[in-house]
Amino acid sequence: xxxxxxxxxxxxxxxxxxxxxxxxxxxxxxxxxxxxxxxxxxxxxxxxxxxxxxxxxxxxxxxxxxxxxxxxxxxxxxxxxxxxxxxxxxxxxxxxxxxxxxxxxxxxxxxxxxxxxxxxxxxxxxxxxxxxxxxxxxxxxxxxxxxxxxxxxxxxxxxxxxxxxxxxxxxxxxxxxxxxxxxxxxxxxxxxxxxxxxxxxxxxxxxxxxxxxxxxxxxxxxxxxxxxxxxxxxxxxxxxx
Amino acid sequence: xxxxxxxxxxxxxxxxxxxxxxxxxxxxxxxxxxxxxxxxxxxxxxxxxxxxxxxxxxxxxxxxxxxxxxxxxxxxxxxxxxxxxxxxxxxxxxxxxxxxxxxxxxxxxxxxxxxxxxxxxxxxxxxxxxxxxxxxxxxxxxxxxxxxxxxxxxxxxxxxxxxxxxxxxxxxxxxxxxxxxxxxxxxxxxxxxxxxxxxxxxxxxxxxxxxxxxxxxxxxxxxxxxxxxxxxxxxxxxxxxxxxxxxxxxxxxxxxxxxxxxxxxxxxxxxxxx
Amino acid sequence: xxxxxxxxxxxxxxxxxxxxxxxxxxxxxxxxxxxxxxxxxxxxxxxxxxxxxxxxxxxxxxxxxxxxxxxxxxxxxxxxxxxxxxxxxxxxxxxxxxxxxxxxxxxxxxxxxxxxxxxxxxxxxxxxxxxxxxxxxxxxxxxxxxxxxxxxxxxxxxxxxxxxxxxxxxxxxxxxxxxxxxxxxxxxxxxxxxxxxxxxxxxxxxxxxxxxxxxxx
Numbered sequence: 001x002x003x004x005x006x007x008x009x010x011x012x013x014x015x016x017x018x019x020x021x022x023x024x025x026x027x028x029x030x031x032x033x034x035x036x037x038x039x040x041x042x043x044x045x046x047x048x049x050x051x052x053x054x055x056x057x058x059x060x061x062x063x064x065x066x067x068x069x070x071x072x073x074x075x076x077x078x079x080x081x082x083x084x085x086x087x088x089x090x091x092x093x094x095x096x097x098x099x100x101x102x103x104x105x106x107x108x109x110x111x112x113x114x115x116x117x118x119x120x121x122x123x124x125x126x127x128x129x130x131x132x133x134x135x136x137x138x139x140x141x142x143x144x145x146x147x148x149x150x151x152x153x154x155x156x157x158x159x160x161x162x163x164x165x166x167x168x169x170x171x172x173x174x175x176x177x178x179x180x181x182x183x184x185x186x187x188x189x190x191x192x193x194x195x196x197x198x199x200x201x202x203x204x205x206x207x208x209x210x211x212x213x214x215x216x217x218x219x220x221x222x223x224x225x226x227x228x229x230x231x232x233x234x235x236x237x238x239x240x241x
Numbered sequence: 242x243x244x245x246x247x248x249x250x251x252x253x254x255x256x257x258x259x260x261x262x263x264x265x266x267x268x269x270x271x272x273x274x275x276x277x278x279x280x281x282x283x284x285x286x287x288x289x290x291x292x293x294x295x296x297x298x299x300x301x302x303x304x305x306x307x308x309x310x311x312x313x314x315x316x317x318x319x320x321x322x323x324x325x326x327x328x329x330x331x332x333x334x335x336x337x338x339x340x341x342x343x344x345x346x347x348x349x350x351x352x353x354x355x356x357x358x359x360x361x362x363x364x365x366x367x368x369x370x371x372x373x374x375x376x377x378x379x380x381x382x383x384x385x386x387x388x389x390x391x392x393x394x395x396x397x398x399x400x401x402x403x404x405x406x407x408x409x410x411x412x413x414x415x416x417x418x419x420x421x422x423x424x425x426x427x428x429x430x431x432x433x434x435x436x437x438x439x440x441x442x443x444x445x446x447x448x449x450x451x452x453x454x455x456x457x458x459x460x461x462x463x464x465x466x467x468x469x470x471x472x473x474x475x476x477x478x479x480x481x482x483x484x485x486x487x488x489x490x491x492x493x494x495x496x497x498x499x500x501x502x503x504x505x506x507x508x509x510x511x512x513x514x515x
Numbered sequence: 516x517x518x519x520x521x522x523x524x525x526x527x528x529x530x531x532x533x534x535x536x537x538x539x540x541x542x543x544x545x546x547x548x549x550x551x552x553x554x555x556x557x558x559x560x561x562x563x564x565x566x567x568x569x570x571x572x573x574x575x576x577x578x579x580x581x582x583x584x585x586x587x588x589x590x591x592x593x594x595x596x597x598x599x600x601x602x603x604x605x606x607x608x609x610x611x612x613x614x615x616x617x618x619x620x621x622x623x624x625x626x627x628x629x630x631x632x633x634x635x636x637x638x639x640x641x642x643x644x645x646x647x648x649x650x651x652x653x654x655x656x657x658x659x660x661x662x663x664x665x666x667x668x669x670x671x672x673x674x675x676x677x678x679x680x681x682x683x684x685x686x687x688x689x690x691x692x693x694x695x696x697x698x699x700x701x702x703x704x705x706x707x708x709x710x711x712x713x714x715x716x717x718x719x720x721x722x723x724x725x726x727x728x729x730x731x732x
Contacts, residue, residue, distance in 0.1 A: 036627035043628060047635045051254050051642055063588040065632035067595030070571055072625050073336045073564065075603035079615050080339075080365045081561040084387060095393065109555035113562030120569050129523040129727050135559055136726045137527030138552050140715035141534020142375065142428065147715075150431035150457065151708035155701055158455035171694050175454075178698020179705070186706045203702070208658050210699030212665025213691055214447045217464070218644065219670060221310060221443035223261065223491045224465035225638035227484045228309020230261050232631075241265060250646040257645045271675030276689065305625075305633035336564075337633075340625045343617055368564065369557025376557065379550035391614045422704075432538075450692055451701040466673055489676035491641075496670050498649040499663070506653050 008055065015042060018238070027239040041237040044229055086110055178206040245505045253498060260494040264486040271489055273482065275470040278453055281460030282413075282438050283321070283474045289410040290325035296399060297322060298330050298409040300425075301345075303417030304337030307442050311415055312341060313481035314440045314468040318413065319349035321475045323360070328399050330409070332385060333366035334373060334420055339389065362399045365389040371424035378406050378433040406435045416441040422448055426457050440467065524721040531719035572596065599624050665691060 019028070019038050028034040046061040089098045090106050098106075112131040119128040159179050163169045184196060185203030192200045235241040275283070289295045299318065303311040322329050331346055333339050346363055355361055364385040367373040376384035381403045382394050394400040406412060412435050414425050421439040430437045436459060441449065443464025452458040462471055465488060468481035534552060537545040575589035583589075599621070604611045607619030615621065654660040668691060671677045672684030717723035 032623060036623055040627040040631035043631050044635045047632060048639065051639065052251065059585065059588050060591060061632060062636075063592040064595045064628060065636070066571070067592040067597075068599045068624055068628045069337075069633070070568055071596045071599030071603060072340075072621075072629055074568060074600065075615055075621060076336050076339055076366050077368065077561050077564045078603065078611065079613075080389065081368055081558070083612065084391070086558060086561075089386075094391075097393065097395075105551060106558075109558035112555070113559050116559065116562045117565060117569075119566055126519045129519065130526060131559060131562075132726050133523035133526040134530055135556065135563075136718055137530035138534045138556055140527070140718040141531035142371075142538075142553075143715045144535050144712055144719075145538040146427040146431050147708045147712050150427035151704055152712075154431070154455050154457060155451060155704055158451070159701065171690075174694050175698045175701070178695055179701050182699050182702025183705060186702065203699075204658055205661055206695050206699040206702070208661040209665045209691060209695040210447065210703075212662040213669050213696045214444075215662070216666040216669030216673065217443045217447050219495060219641075219648065219666075220466065220488070220492070220673060221464055222638065222641035222644050223257075223488055223495075224310045224443065224484065225307065225634055226257070226261055226309075226641040227265070227465070227487045227491075228480075229635050229638045230258070230487075231265060231309075231480065231484070234262065234265055246650075248649075250650075253646045253649055254642045257642055261641075271679050273675050274678050274685065276685070305630040306637040308630055308634045309638070337629070339615075340622060341630075344626075347617075367557055368560035369553070370560070372553045372556040372560065375553035376550060379546055379553070383550060383554060389614055389617075447692065447696055448700055450697040451704060454693070454697055466675075469675070485675045489674040492670045492674050493676065495645050495648055496667055498645065499652050499667065502649045502652065503654055503663070 004053075004055070007052075008057070011045075011049065011057075015045065022237075022239070037236050041233060044233060086113075177202065182206055243509060245501070246509060256494055256498070257491060260491040261487045264490045265483070267486075269486060270482075271485060273469050273473045273485060275474050276467075278461040278463065279467050279470040279474070281453075282318075282440070282462055283460075283471065285411055285436065285438050285460050286318075286321050286325065286327065290327055292410050294328075295326075295410045296328040296330060296403070296408075297411045297413060298332065298406070299342075300332050300334050300412070300414040300420075301338040301342040302334040302420040302424075303341070303415055303442075304335050305341070307417040308341060309484075310442050310465050310468070311417060311440070312345060313465065313479050313484075314462055314471065315342070315345040315415055316349060316479060317468055317471040317475060317477070317481070318415075318440065318462075319345055320352070320477050321471070323349055323353040323355050324475070327410075328359075329361040330400055330403065331361065331363045332373075334370070334414075334424070335417065336366055336368070339366050343389070359398045362394070362397045363389050364394065364400070371420075371428040374406075374424055374429040378429060381405050381408070406433045409435060411436045411438065413437075414439040416445060419445065419448075421445070421458065422452065426452060430457050443467075520724070520727060523727055524724060527726075528719055528721060531715070535719070595628075 022028040023030075028037060043061045043064070046057040049055055050058040086106065088094065088096050090103050090110065092098065092103065112134055115127045116131040117128075118124045159176055161172055163172050163176075181199045181203035183203070185192075185200035185207070190196055231241070286297075289297060301315065319329065329346075331342050333342055343363060346361060350357070350361060365388065367384065373384050381400070385394055387393055388397060394403075402408070406429060412425070412429070414421050414437075416439055421441055422445070425437060425439070429435070437457070438460040439449070439458060440462035441464070443466070446461065446463030446467070449458055449461050449463075453461055462468060465481050465484055469485045472479050472482045530552075533548065537549045572593065575592045578586045578589040579593070602620035602624060603615075605619075606613055606621065607616035609616055652663060652666070654663050668684065668687050671680065672688035677684035677688070714723060718726070
């Protein structure tokens with residue numbers, strides 16, 4: 001038996017013994033909730049076993065998750081969207097108040113939706129292009145005026161406010177310098193030499209601070225998730241907190 | 242020195258694990274001071290509470306992967322809203338969110354004795370990323386015709402008189418992705434001009450500062466640390482506050498590793514140059 | 516050719532142009548069109564989910580059929596899909612044409628399998644990001660040193676221990692986030708939005724057609 005196989009069996013053995021202790025000690029009982037906690041703990045520890053190296057337990061947990069996730073989302077889409085909003089409304093099932101015009105109009109996205117599904121076929125897959133043209137076209141059309149207003153105009157307006165002779169004014173000036181120098185750095189049509197090179201260098205400093213902040217925040221986010229999972233293991237499962 | 246630079250990564254893993262687990266097991270605390278973006282969210286909810294028959298829209302735009310960061314935030318906001326008798330309409334813009342939103346609503350509504358229909362309503366999920374936001378901006382009942390139990394929104398007291406997004410005293414989004422920056426601000430706030438605040442994962446937080454300054458976003462709670470600050474403001478310590486011990490120690494461990502790594506790097510470089 | 520390429524391009528132009536124009540027209544009819552288009556869009560997204568579902572199930576089914584390496588795991592994925600699917604249809608006894616029950620096997624599987632696995636997977640990145648920080652986060656140049664110092668100040672100052680050590684850390688974090696970080700992120704937003712507007716225009720005018728996929732069939 002290899003060292004890894006022994007570790008694998010030892011791991012399962014410890015998991016079984018721990019759960020037996022928790023059940024006998026009355027920390028967990030034979031309810032669905034306790035069974036859920038044991039299942040979640042088993043899956044959590046199996047996934048963490050990847051930190052040692054890739055192994056069958058990790059793969060098993062990973063694939064269970066993939067299947068469950070796909071079907072869970074089906075449950076959400078089915079009643080709340082497709083059945084509840086399309087089937088019920090078009091056929092006027094139950095107390096649905098939709099007018100005839102609304103029902104007829106709903107046929108359009110329904111047909112376009114069915115056309116999207118033709119993508120699964122090699123022969124008639126081209127029909128889905130009509131639906132994609134709608135999605136992409138409307139998406140592009142909705143985006144243009146809103147991005148101009150929400151991002152370009154509003155963000156520029158917030159950058160070029162009157163500068164006052166105090167700390168806030170100095171900060172506003174720094175923001176203005178930062179935004180301009182970052183934009184100069186992103187402007188690749190001009191060679192970054194001389195004055196342009198100097199300004200883009202300042203832009204890089206601003207970007208580096210921003211990337212450093214983002215990196216620090218990312219570490220913070222991942223650790224928060226880890227704290228959540230370890231809390232679950234120590235508190236909900238092992239009851240040692 | 243080379244050995245220090247090529248240390249087995251599993252040793253680092255072990256330090257991270259211990260750095261998180263041990264502070265969770267030992268009872269101690271650090272003072273938590275709310276930062277300005279979090280204080281602004283609190284002030285927004287207080288403003289709403291002072292208005293007539295206040296109602297807020299809470300959008301749950303996060304999934305299971307960010308539960309440890311986002312769920313404490315949702316609970317803290319719901320506690321603030323219900324404790325100040327603010328009515329809540331909850332929707333989901335992320336397909337995994339309904340189960341999480343339902344759990345948060347059930348828990349906090351139970352704590353404050355709030356009644357479904359008159360004090361809060363849960364309308365579930367609609368696909369389409371930002372498309373439901375435009376839909377709501379034009380006609381709320383068209384975007385969310387029924388709640389998750391199949392009741393028409395016109396028959397639910399809390400949603401019966403809501404015509405569009407402007408009828409909410411505040412809209413608040415819990416975001417794991419870019420829903421605040423690329424959905425709500427351009428497709429909602431920009432055109433319909435409603436009061437908007439948000440909470441997000443720590444990963445997203447740095448990207449939102451430009452919108453705080455332009456006031457397109459009136460307040461922001463960033464990550465578990467932000468949630469802990471909000472718990473401090475509403476004076477109900479929860480799992481975010483408890484998590485700050487582990488968060489603090491783990492950060493110090495990682496900073497120590499970065500400093501040791503750099504010291505070893507410069508020492509080996511100096512030796513190489515010599 | 517007309518049906519497969521020209522017609523979709525014309526449709527994208529027509530719908531795109533309408534979607535732009537109605538934004539600027541405050542008339543009730545324009546607003547009604549905007550509402551209707553947004554409704555259609557979100558219904559289409561619901562159908563698109565099935566394309567994703569087909570894709571993932573087909574991938575695993577093909578692996579099983581071809582007995583590819585690790586095909587048994589694909590069997591596990593399909594089996595767990597079917598179990599969860601049965602819970603969706605059963606719906607705690609109410610059946611598939613009733614609102615999704617907030618109790619029962621479906622919720623149990625979500626809470627104890629889906630949430631547990633999903634948050635664990637993402638939390639594992641904490642270990643890898645710590646390891647990567649130790650190995651690669653070096654002050655090799657002045658730019659890298661700025662990045663490193665900013666990250667360290669943030670990691671100390673953004674958590675309560677930073678307050679406990681010195682007021683310098685939280686104050687430095689507030690300034691870093693609200694001035695240099697804000698300026699850089701604003702520069703990025705302006706660049707990204709210009710890019711998005713340009714791409715949208717290219718789509719509407721039929722220059723960008725990658726959404727049609729390859730081939731002329």
